[in-house]
Amino acid sequence: MINQERLWDRLMKLAHIGKQESGGITRLSFTAEERAAKDLVKSFMLEAGLTVWEDAVGNLIGRKEGRNPDAPVVLVGSHIDSVYNGGNFDGPLGVLAGVEVLQTMNEQGVVTEHPIEVIAFTDEEGARFSYGMIGSRGIAGRLERSELEHKDKQGVSIAEAMRQAGLNPDEIGSAVRPRGSVKAYVELHIEQGKVLESRNLSVGVVSGLAGPLWLKFVLEGEAGHAGTTPMSLRQDPLAAAAQIMLAIERESAKTGTTVGTVGQIQVSPGGINIIPGRVEFSLDLRDVSEAVRDEVEQAIREQAERICRERGVGLCIELLQRIAPVPCSEEIQAAAKQACAALGFEPFTLPSGAGHDCMQLVDLCPVGMIFARSKDGISHNPAEFSSKEDCADSANVLYQTVLQLAVQL
Numbered sequence: 001m002i003n004q005e006r007l008w009d010r011l012m013k014l015a016h017i018g019k020q021e022s023g024g025i026t027r028l029s030f031t032a033e034e035r036a037a038k039d040l041v042k043s044f045m046l047e048a049g050l051t052v053w054e055d056a057v058g059n060l061i062g063r064k065e066g067r068n069p070d071a072p073v074v075l076v077g078s079h080i081d082s083v084y085n086g087g088n089f090d091g092p093l094g095v096l097a098g099v100e101v102l103q104t105m106n107e108q109g110v111v112t113e114h115p116i117e118v119i120a121f122t123d124e125e126g127a128r129f130s131y132g133m134i135g136s137r138g139i140a141g142r143l144e145r146s147e148l149e150h151k152d153k154q155g156v157s158i159a160e161a162m163r164q165a166g167l168n169p170d171e172i173g174s175a176v177r178p179r180g181s182v183k184a185y186v187e188l189h190i191e192q193g194k195v196l197e198s199r200n201l202s203v204g205v206v207s208g209l210a211g212p213l214w215l216k217f218v219l220e221g222e223a224g225h226a227g228t229t230p231m232s233l234r235q236d237p238l239a240a241a242a243q244i245m246l247a248i249e250r251e252s253a254k255t256g257t258t259v260g261t262v263g264q265i266q267v268s269p270g271g272i273n274i275i276p277g278r279v280e281f282s283l284d285l286r287d288v289s290e291a292v293r294d295e296v297e298q299a300i301r302e303q304a305e306r307i308c309r310e311r312g313v314g315l316c317i318e319l320l321q322r323i324a325p326v327p328c329s330e331e332i333q334a335a336a337k338q339a340c341a342a343l344g345f346e347p348f349t350l351p352s353g354a355g356h357d358c359m360q361l362v363d364l365c366p367v368g369m370i371f372a373r374s375k376d377g378i379s380h381n382p383a384e385f386s387s388k389e390d391c392a393d394s395a396n397v398l399y400q401t402v403l404q405l406a407v408q409l
């Protein structure tokens, strides 16, 4: 069993770095706060007896050797960057639980066939450059040099920020892991939802990750005087948008698994006494099944076209991104479920609605995830919380899962 107090103590120590007056955490990539966080985690990795280094995209890695150093590595980890004013657990739990798992193995003299590495990925959240998962893209060979031109609010590009952090953006290719060199990637993460809590479970096994589809709806009508234009003579794009949003809600709810969210809207000209002339709004649509998600998308598109046609409003739907859902590896799910059962937990599986680093690694290796219960499902918020016991339960499941995957001798 892992050391529950040590894991908690480290989580609380890391929580001081990037602490805001509001109580939240802001740790953006390639900043002094991120550097301080990495240095602290590095000190934990050294305490755990690991060999520690940073790769060319700034991923921090600690390695425990296997009996066969040339065997493919079992990778565990997560990220230690945060969103603006985020919480203490999203990311750090997976990294620190990984360190704890390896430290426990070292203390107990556990030898495995495969080497095991714990990794703290660079910039998972994408809060600084609106371009996330930089570290996992980097090891998967999915990061092009041209992508490093994304800029933050101050106009600093990823490449410039990397240079300021002592990294050479022209060297990112050296971080790429060769195909066949990684046996599995397993990430422990907080659920960021209420499913485990609603079932009174401390830990769950992830079946797959929902792929987000992002659309932008642009509706063009006719702006006009709110007082002098009768209702019958209006082509109001906002009224049409409202109707489309209800269709989105209805169609998403129908499947039982799809989630559809309109989170951004712009109305112009935006006067209290002006009928809007143009409306733009976003749609985030997700499901763990690509087929189901795409059927819902089709239904929404058809209804939006009909609504706009009937109202004489112009419609253009722009595709912002279409990410395929990622199923978790059957082998890793089986190992994690066996670990749950061995520890006396119900081997419960659930999908992940949020995206995680493992989505970038699917072409590199089998991927899997373990979720820890989130209090009230709150995340990306200072109130984010998972109890000491839930962190320990899920870390113990990670421990047993990794022992199986790395083949304990």
Ligand SMILES: [Zn+2]
Pocket (backbone or CB within 6 Å): 079, 090, 091, 124, 189
């Ligand atoms: Zn996260």
